[in-house]
Amino acid sequence: MAVTIKDIARQAGVSPATVSRVLSGQTEFYSEKTAKKVKKTAKKLGYQKNTAAVELVTRRSKVIAVIVSSTQTNFSDQIIDGIQQEARQHDLNVIILYAGEKDPQMERKALETVIERSVMGILLVAVDLNPANEDLLVNANIPYQFLSITLKNRKLPFITSDDFQIGYQATKYLVDKGHSEIGFAAADLNSVTGQLRLDGYRQAMADNGLQLNSAWVLGGDFAYEDGVNAMKQYGREPEVTAVIASSDLAAIGVMNQAQDYGLRIPADLAVMSVDGTKLCSIVRPQLTSVTQEFFEMGVRGMQRIINQPAKAAKSTFTPFKIIARQSV
Amino acid sequence: MAVTIKDIARQAGVSPATVSRVLSGQTEFYSEKTAKKVKKTAKKLGYQKNTAAVELVTRRSKVIAVIVSSTQTNFSDQIIDGIQQEARQHDLNVIILYAGEKDPQMERKALETVIERSVMGILLVAVDLNPANEDLLVNANIPYQFLSITLKNRKLPFITSDDFQIGYQATKYLVDKGHSEIGFAAADLNSVTGQLRLDGYRQAMADNGLQLNSAWVLGGDFAYEDGVNAMKQYGREPEVTAVIASSDLAAIGVMNQAQDYGLRIPADLAVMSVDGTKLCSIVRPQLTSVTQEFFEMGVRGMQRIINQPAKAAKSTFTPFKIIARQSV
DNA sequence: TAGTAAAACACAAACGTTTGTGATATTGAT
DNA sequence: ATCAATATCACAAACGTTTGTGTTTTACTA
Structure with missing residues (x-):
């Protein structure tokens, strides 16, 4: 027809x-x-x-697939913006697939969808594949790149911030502001990312001769609720005078709960978030944050895909900086 | 190979x-x-x-394309969630494409990408096509459905909230709370959506015997900045005692700016937002909102695509409700 | 004007699958 | 044991492109 x-x-x-x-x-x-x-x-x-016919004979396609975990946080927009910009410059199409929330089923489905279509490259943002899906990806012989996550498996190339340094610098920043009882909240302590940030936090405490109480570190999943729960743990009269929340939303969670407890921020409690999305400047008080360069991650990820087809690239870090606002 | x-x-x-x-x-x-x-x-x-080969011979595909305008607001996540749920039940794949911000070029690119692949259906969320692209879509002979937008062209099927009623009910709600000087801010007055909400607002004012000052209605693009700009217009000692902001972010904008002016919410100024995303319960004070059923829009959109291939469907409304929180 | 090189075009195979139909094997009834 | 009916399978065409190579036309040179 x-x-x-x-x-x-x-x-x-x-x-x-x-x-x-x-x-x-x-x-x-x-x-x-x-x-x-x-x-x-x-x-x-x-x-x-008819693209199907074209791809059938040429055996390659001009689409880049982005697989994102439908994350609680909201930085993926920025990453995608970076990806889009680069894609546009090279006349590539980008399609986005959601892979759910730690849902191996959906991850597999998403992977199969894009592998069957033999896309030109696969960008995975904030998704941590299980071994089976990892095999699927690797054996597909399609260039891929992990973004905004650090993996156990160092063979897989990723681009992200140096999470150890994030933990370290955030802590140091608070110490420099005079804090010595510092909480560490809402990170997923089972993830490499969370573990590294925690390590950085510990190291910074140690380097400054500060004792740390294990009750100050509270895990979670980077979500808003994890922030409020953490603050509930710290209590109405918290021992800590500052807390590092591992996402903007989590930080808002601790702020809200703290304020419900009648605490004033930053006078009674300083809170520092990591990510630095627009949320930070929209809430009151505005959140002081470790701001990551998500856009840049997207850009670099695309460049990797374009320039190094199939060849395994090393993992690299994207810079971050601390932006002072009002919450500390 | x-x-x-x-x-x-x-x-x-x-x-x-x-x-x-x-x-x-x-x-x-x-x-x-x-x-x-x-x-x-x-x-x-x-x-x-090899999906390319399959689609070449079968001449149909199991993917649903979602084209979203990379909107300032953030409700599209909910719509996409609804779409995904329905897709999963029918073993369909969904891919998402960003079409920029009122960027006919990108819209065209996105459309061509999915049409060339002869996807099974196209869902357009919050995108208002120009006539050329509209033709492209219509002539592609692929089922499509507009979501979360009301169009001038009534031939095109859309699913959204009744924007007139949103304007009307929001206004009525505030009137019932005792307000008679009510602002209307941040909606795009060039869009049908904005115009309808404005009409509803006007009608509600009239029905309650209230005069309205044209200085109270301030246009925008549903963005945070439009909210703060609107509030700047209203001034430090605003004539209005309440304002309806046409998105959650915009509402936060007016709240922040109002607070910067030393106004207390809701004591000195009530603010009401429309959309009702999670943002409403995260900000302080929590936003009273007209809450739309975005998830449901996604679900229904998919059902339309699945059940009525190619046949033109009527446009319908999805319900909304007013959720009282703290800002009025 | 004849000859030749280059430009312009057409032929046909190939990509990997689906599917209608024809061929063969199996089963069961008598 | 014979036959029909059915189950199991293979053949081959088709989907709409791309692309290597062969063929014709054009343009130019001598």
């Missing part, structure tokens, strides 16, 4: 081969005159190319 | 046809025994189906 290049060929009085070369932007094998003619009849007939 | 059904056929000693029927879940034309054998060798060889 749909119009094909054969229809165009017939109408324009040329061969399908010529139509193909004209329409796919090749420069050889035809004259300007026939090119004009072909393009005109293509437009007249309302031709839409 | 990749393993095909021919490879499997050879290894298993059957024909490609049989392999195809086994692997694609058909029930006829083969015995249990050969099915077992085929599946085993398929797994052994690490077979991945």
